[in-house]
Amino acid sequence: MPPQPSATTIANVTCPFCGLACDDLSISIAGGLIESRTLKCPLAERGFAAGEPATPRVRGKDVSLERAVGEAAALLSRAQSPVIGGLGADMAGARALLALADRCRAVVDHMNSRSKLRNLLVLQDGGWITTTLSEVRNRADLIVLAGTGVVSRFPRFFERCVWNPESMFSRGAPKREVVYLGRGLDVSAGIAPDGTTPQVIECEVARLGDAFSVLRALIAKQPLQCAEAAGVSLEAWGALLEKMKAATYGVVVWAAPDLDFPNADLAVQSLCELIKDLNRHTRFSGMPLGGSDGDFTANGVQMWQTGFPIRSRYARDGLDYDPYHLSAERMLAAGEADALLWVSSYDERRVPPETDVPTIVLGRAGMKLPREPEVLIPVGTPGLDHAGHFFRSDKVVALPLRQLREPIAPSVEQVATAIAAALPA
Amino acid sequence: MALIRLKGGRVYDPAHGVDGEVRDLYIRDGRMVVPAADERVDQEYDVSGRVVMAGAIDMHTHIGGGKVNIARAMLPEDHRGDRLPRGELTRSSCGHAAPGTLATGYRYAEMGYTACFEPAIxxxxxxxxxxxxxxxPMVDKGGYVMLGSDEFLLRMLAGKQDQAAINDYIAWTLHAARCIGIKVVNPGGISAFKFNQRNLNVDEAHVHYGVTPREIVRVLARGLDDLQVPHPLHIHASNLGVPGNVDSTLATIDAAEGFPIHLTHIQFHSYGTEGDRKFSSAAGRIAEAVNANRHVSCDVGQILFGQTVTASGDNMAQHRNAGHASPRKFVIMDIECDAGCGVVPFRYRDQNFVNALQWAIGLEIFLLVGDPWRVFLTTDHPNGAPFTSYPHLIRLLMDKSFRNEQLARIHPDAQAMTTLASIDREYSLNEIAIMTRAAPAKILGMADRGHLAPGAAADITVYREDADREKMFTAPEYVFKDGEVVARDGRIVKVVWGRFHAVAPEFDRGIEKGLRDYFERYLTMRLENFKIAEDEMLAFGHNAGLATHPCRR
Structure with missing residues (x-):
């Protein structure tokens, strides 16, 4: 069906509902509703879906925004050890939340920190060699997907970066070889447009660290005592290594949430050291995919303003950063926090962790909470209800988000700024 | 509006030939003014006996952008040693090698700096x-946007596009990225590294495009001259850190064919290969070349001993140097067919021969380049040292006996390889005012900054005279930003937000047709979203404004 006569089409719209932040959406809007068939991605369809306007509530009763803001400020000002968690916000929202955290000496944590730390700890301990989406799109001749099928979290990755019809350095479509590492992965997206199927090395994802260590030992020509690694023969790993060494621009892609096993940061570190080894002779890069739910946006702002990443406390004597102890979830469970401000403006499904402490929720309108919080303030969605900025998976590209409809709720920035203004001086 | 008088200070305003004369200065509405004869003074600061200069301008300091944020993320252990608790006026942050933006602004202002320019955007x-x-906070700011390893320009050069088309692309980039100048980093080398080239000399061809660094330098230097962009091409030359790179630096001067250029952190590009260790100072040859070529300016990128972090767009050089990382970690990135970056923590040691000689080479360049209008005071923050070490560096330049005491402490073989002890020159206050105020404003085309004549912005620093120049320059008595006292005795007394500075040369909008096609076919971002709108700049800068400077040389 063609768009209705009254429909307007907006080009180059950025979608903030996963870390890829595709900005090539051409969205038709008719009668204030976005036509989902113009979106081409299940996460975009969910994210751009219409929401019902909702009213702020205090202890279950509908109240004015001013009243809810006042309650939130009173609650935070009484707290000795408040936590600001979730942090699903745009750049301006993150600025306002961190200013508020500084005022009330809060701990700040993001809803994705647990998986994100699998990468951050590696960055802080050994560093890495990485690349970005357009480099993969144009240069990569070998793409290794480590423990992830990618597309459930980043649906358009293959369309945008792997099976592009042309690249700068190839005649026609670039030649790629795709290799998956892991059992039970969805490898369908790795099938090339010409029908070529990807190689799948059916290893145990939880033992990928062993596999990367074996690859490093093979590069260094060190003797190996083991007969297999991660359930796969040394010969198979040796063959993969030859492929990696022969690549002119190889890339290993991983998604930290999919590496959900103990000490996964050590597996990531082993991988990153392997990539460094490969760069002695050829070019090889890592591509840690992430950034969903405003993860890199909030972390980016926190780091540039203060130097420290999320999982920091704005303490009286200065900032503390502690990636273990300052987990919002752990603090709440251990009774170390006495108030929670939870923010999720992109996804109404991301509700706060279970807790008895007084809770303020700035949730995307439509959020269903298992327990009624002391204060609930529905907020607008960046890129839908208001303009904003969002950092993409590579932490390089910050994309502008547009307002696409009459806002159904105030922005996180507006609410957080109002709460800070309502705090006692 | 209120008239403010700064009474009786010893004024150094080299843009107008004022060299330590006792004068009264007047401020109204944030600007320097000449009051009417009978006008009442509303507020007076008695600054008699004090040294008064315009606010200092750092024309090359890595204060913002992806690689700086990577450096911050990598170094929690460094931050822990320098935490800034929240104050009555100031917010929590941290300082030292890769400080948070909040601490950066506070500390620059506390030292009397009122503007900073990020050189590698x-x-x-x-x-x-x-x-x-x-x-x-506190300071005005702006940046130089990088071209020269972006595939679009390299494709233009390989396709033999004419200078006019390249000029349109340069102007479009300045406009889209809202910057005040163009920087080239290891010309062509960042792209070449993606093709696995590990070195790229000035006359060596890029393996894919066949283009040489010489061609890149020439078209960019000429393009900026054609466009009359005030700031000349800002060049991080080929072969950073490589012994013998003096030759590529001199070849880079030659490549500009007489068009104005600025050679940045030239200390890292002034190395010879003499001596047992095949590493020597070529500061003499470099200074001679700068002295002889009036169209060439430089900043030094002085190293000072201690822990820091190096953050550069030069992924090729940073990968080469990654083995020297201390602590042992590094990040290298290829970025969007546009550029790259490398972040390598580094500890310069006075008992390390190479580091000690790097220290001496930087000082030799400062002292051997005759014209302070063409040599700028930088440590390439944080690559040579954090910017907070500027007062120490000023003392090294102004105080020969102090300098020689420090020289006596470095690695003895490095002492034997430097002529530093034989150089008697001591910088004067007037020369310091030139290299940190008047000259940076001039080379950036900011007509109302870096001086104190009527009409200028009232960015003013008032120092207590002290024979210990390090102490004097650490904590000025007053710092005025746009006419208001914002720092006093090295403490922030008012938090303000400085404005952005940029240029916007004219160009043929037709350039966007080819660019749009390039973006859609090859990149993962749309052209329309790449361009930064003016209202975005205002929001980023807390609505302090965006000053667009005219293009004329």
Whole structure:
């Protein structure tokens, strides 16, 4: 069906509902509703879906925004050890939340920190060699997907970066070889447009660290005592290594949430050291995919303003950063926090962790909470209800988000700024 | 509006030939003014006996953008040693090698700096760089956007496109990225590294495009001259850190064919290969070349001993140097067919021969380049040292006996390889005022900064005279930003937000047709979203404004 006569089409719209932040959406809007068939991605369809306007509530009763803001400020000002968690916000929202955290000496944590730390700890301990989406799109001749099928979290990755019809350095479509590492992965997206199927090395994802260590030992020509690694023969790993060494621009892609096993940061570190080894002779890069739910946006702002990443406390004597102890979830469970401000403006499904402490929720309108919080303030969605900025998976590209409809709720920035203004001086 | 008088200070305003004369200065509405004869003074600061200069301008300091944020993320152990608790006026942050933007702004202002320029903005990362600079309080700011390893320019050069088309692309980039100048980093080398080239000399061809660094330098230097962009091409030359790179630095001067250029952190590009260790100072040859070529300016990129972090767009050089990382970690990135970056923590040691000689080479360049209008005081923050070491560096330049005491402490073989002890020159206050105020404003085309004549912005620093120049320059008595006292005795007394500075040369809008096609076919971001709108800049900068300077040389 063609768009209705009254429909307007907006080009180059950025979608903030996963870390890829595709900005090539051409969205038709008719009668204030976005036509989902113009979106081409299940996460975009969910994210751009219409929401019902909702009213702020205090202890279950509908109240004015001013009243809810006042309650939130009173609650935070009484707290000795408040936590600001979730942090699903745009750049301006993150600025306002961190200013508020500084005022009330809060701990700040993001809803994705647990998986994100699998990468951050590696960055802080050994560093890495990485690349970005357009480099993969144009240069990569070998793409290794480590423990992830990618597309459930980043649906358009293959369309945008792997099976592009042309690249700068190839005649026609670039030649790629795709290799998956892991059992039970969805490898369908790795099938090339010409029908070529990807190689799948059916290893145990939880033992990928062993596999990367074996690859490093093979590069260094060190003797190996083991007969297999991660359930796969040394010969198979040796063959993969030859492929990696022969690549002119190889890339290993991983998604930290999919590496959900103990000490996964050590597996990531082993991988990153392997990539460094490969760069002695050829070019090889890592591509840690992430950034969903405003993860890199909030972390980016926190780091540039203060130097420290999320999982920091704005303490009286200065900032503390502690990636273990300052987990919002752990603090709440251990009774170390006495108030929670939870923010999720992109996804109404991301509700706060279970807790008895007084809770303020700035949730995307439509959020269903298992327990009624002391204060609930529905907020607008960046890129839908208001303009904003969002950092993409590579932490390089910050994309502008547009307002696409009459806002159904105030922005996180507006609410957080109002709460800070309502705090006692 | 209120008239403010600064009474009886010893004024150094080299842009107008004022060299330590006792004068009264007047401020109204944030500007320097000449009051009417009978006008009443509303507020007076008695600054008799004090040294008065315009606010200092750092024309090359890595304060914002992706690589700086990577450096911050990598170094929690460094931050822990220098935490700034929240104050009555100031917010929590941290300092030292890769400080938070908040601490950066406070500390620059506390030292009397009122403007800072980020020298390595990747076009595709410009929005982030401006967000970060926008969150840097107290100071005005701006940046140089990088060209020369972006595939679009290299394709233009390989396709033999004419200078006019390249000029349109340069102007479009300045406009889209909201910057005040163009920087080239290891010309062509960042792209070449993606093709696995590990070195690229000035006359060596890029393996894919066949283009040489010489061609890149020439078209960019000429393009900026054609466009009359005030700031000349800002060049991080080929072969950073490589012994013998003096030859590529001299070849880079030659490549500019007489068009104005600025050679940045030239200390890292002034190395010879003499001596047992095949590493020597070529500062004499470099200074001679700068002295002889009036169209060439430089900043030094002085190293000072201690822990820091090096952050550069030069992924090729940073990968080469990654083995020297201390602590042992590094990040290298290829970025969006646009540029790259490398972040390598580094500890310069006075008992390390190479580091000691690097220290001496930087000082030799400062002292051997005759014209302070063409040599700028930088440590390439944080690459040579954090910017907070500027007062120490000023003392090294102004105080020969102090300098020689420090020289006596470095690695003895390095002492034997430097002529530093034989150089008697001591910088005067007037020369310091030139290299940190008048000359940076001039080379950036900011007519109303860096001087104190009527009409200038009232960015003023008042120092207590002290024979210990380090102490004097650490904590000025008053710092005025746009006519208001913002720091006093090295403490912030008012938090303000400085504005952005940029240029916007004219160009043929037709350039966007080819660019749009390039973006859609090859990149993962749309042209329309790449361009930064003016209202975005205002929001990033807490609505302090965006000053667009005219293009004329």
């Amino acid at each position: 990747l076009p595709v990362n410009a929005r982030q760089a401006h967000m970060e600079m926008g969150d840097t």
